[in-house]
Amino acid sequence: MNKILIIGAGQLGSRHLQGALQSTLPLNIMVVDPSSDSLNIAQQRAEQVSIGNVKSIVQYSKSLPKTESFDICIIATSASVRAKVTASLLAENKVSYIVFEKVLFQALHEYTEVEALLEQHNVTAWVNCPRRLYPSYQQIKELINPKEVLAMKVSGSGWGMGCNSIHFIDLFSYLCNEANLQTAENNLDTQLLESKRAGFYELTGKAKFMLGQHSLELECTTATEVAIKVSLSSDSNTIVIDEIEGTINAGKQQFKHQVKYQSELTGLNIDEILNTNTSSLTNFKESCQLHTPMIELYLEHINNMLNKNLLECPIT
Template sequence: MKHTILLAGSGNIGRRHLQALSALNRRLDLIVIEPGSSAREASAALLAPFSDHITLRAQDDWADLPPSVDLAIVATSAAPRRKVLESLLSATRPNFVLLEKVLFTTRRDLDECEDMLSGLGIPAAINCGRRGFHDYDRLRDELGTRRGLSMNVVGSDWNICSNGIHFLDLATHLFAEMPVSVSEAELEPEPVPSRHVGCVEFFGSLVAQMSGGGTIKLTSLRSPGVPLAIEVTHHNEKWTVEEAKGRVTYEVDGEEQYSRPFEAMMVSRMEHLYTEILDNRQSRLPSYQTSAAHHRLFIDAIRRRLGMQISEDMPCPIS
C-alpha cells in the first residue's frame, strides 16, 4: 500500500519530519508545499537516497493536489499557521492532520480552527513529541495511581515561551491530569528577543496548578551552565530526568534508590508516531482539544506579563 503525505513547511522542523518519514521503509508519495526554493532543494537532497520507495513533489503553491491525502503535516511557524491550514483544507481533504506548536497565538484561532476541523470530521494532533519517548511511558507506569504529583522543570535559557507547552503536555501525559491555571507572576518583568523574528522570550518561572492538586513550575534561568532537568515529586519521592545525560534517578527521603538509562528521542527517530497515524488514524500525541486547552492558559499568561489586554485577544508574540 502506498500512502500520500503532504508537508506544509520544509524548514528545519519540516525536514525533521521528512527524516522520520524516510526511515519508515514504506512506499510514500510526498508532497511538500514550501515557498522557499532553497528549502525545497534541501528537501529534495534529503530524500534523494530514498527514491526507490519515496516519490517527492515539491512546489510553492497549493495547485493540483489530490482530492485527499492520508496525512497532512503543518510545520510552519505559528503566525501563518491558520492561513496555511485554511489553504490546506481548501485544496485537499486529509485523513489526519499533525500540527506543530506553538499551535496558534490567539484564542479566536484556537477556537475557530478547532471548530473547522471538527466540522469536517478530521482528527488532529499536536506534535508534543515527548509522548513518543518510551522511557516517559515507563515513568508514567511507575507513577501509577499517585495523585497530587508535581513537576519542576529547570535549566539555563531553554526558551520557555517556545517550549513551555511541551512540559504542560508532559505533565498531562504522566499524571493523567490537566492544568487548570497558569501564573506569570514569577516571570522576570522584561522580555528578551526570541530567535524568532518579532517574538519574545522570558527568564523566570511559569507556575501551573494541576487538577489533582499538584503544581508544575517551569523555570528558565538567566545564568548559564545549568542543564535542563525534569523533577517529578510526590511526598517524599522524587524522580529526576536528565535528558541530555540520558538518565533518570529515583530518590526516597533524599536517598537514591536507583539510576537507569533514559533515551531522549528526536522527531527524526520516532517513526512510530507516523505509522500509528497511517495505520490506525490515531495518535499518542495530544489531541487538538487537549493541546488547545494548554495553549489558552499558556498564551494568556504570557500576554498578561506583556501587559496585553486579554479581552482584546491580540496575537501573543511567541512561536
C-alpha cells in the same frame, strides 16, 4: 499509495521529511514551502537517510496543492501563519488526519476557529509534543502512582521558555492523565529577550500551572548555558531527570534518558496513524486546553512589558 503532505520545509519540516521517508509503508510525499532555499535543504536532508520503503517518492512545491486528497498532513510552519495555512489547505483539499507542530497558534481566537474547521471538514488531528513518545518518560510514568498528587518542576537555563513550555506542560498532562490546565502564578522576569527569529520573544523567570491538585513549576534563568532538569515528587516517589546529561535518578533505580529526534519519530507516527487510525500524540482538543492558559499568561505578560495590546502572542 498513501499520500502525505508536509507544509513547511524549515528546520522541523525537513526532519519530518527524513522521518517520513523511514516509514515502512509506501508513501507519496509532497513537501510545500514558499522558500526555494528551504526546499533545497529539505531535499538534501532527504538524501541523507535510508528509505524505509523503496516505493516511496517525494515531490517539492512552492505552493499549496488544490483539489487533492491526503491521508496525513504535517503542518510545520511557524505559529504565526499556521491557522491561515490550515484554512487554505482545507478550503481546497480533502485531508483525513493532521499533525500540527507547536506552539499551535499565537492568537486565542484561532484555537476555536481551527477546532470548528476540523469538525466541519471531518479531520482528526493531533499536536506534536513528542516527549510522551520517549521510552524513558513512558518508563517514568509506570513508576508514578496515579492516585498520588504529583509536583513537577522544570528548572534550568537557555531552554527557550516561551517556545518550549508547551513541551513540559504536555509532559505534565501525560504523567497526570489530565488536561484541564489552570494558571496559578506569574513570576516571569520583567525583561523580555529577543528571539533568534525577528519579531518573536523569549521569556525567563517562573510560571506555575495546575491540573487539579497536581502542580507544575517552570523556571528558566538568564544564564546562557543550556540546562534542563525535571523533578517529579509525590508521597512515594522522587525522580530527577537531567535532560542534558541524559540521566534519570529514581531513588534506587538509575537509568539513561534518551532523546528521540524528530527524524526518528515521524515514520513511526505515520505508520501508527495509517495502521490504527489513531496516534499516541496529544489529540487536538486536549492540546488546546493545555495551550490556551499558557498563551493567555504569556501574552498578558508580554503586553504589560511592551505596554502594548497585542492580540497575537509573539512566541513560536
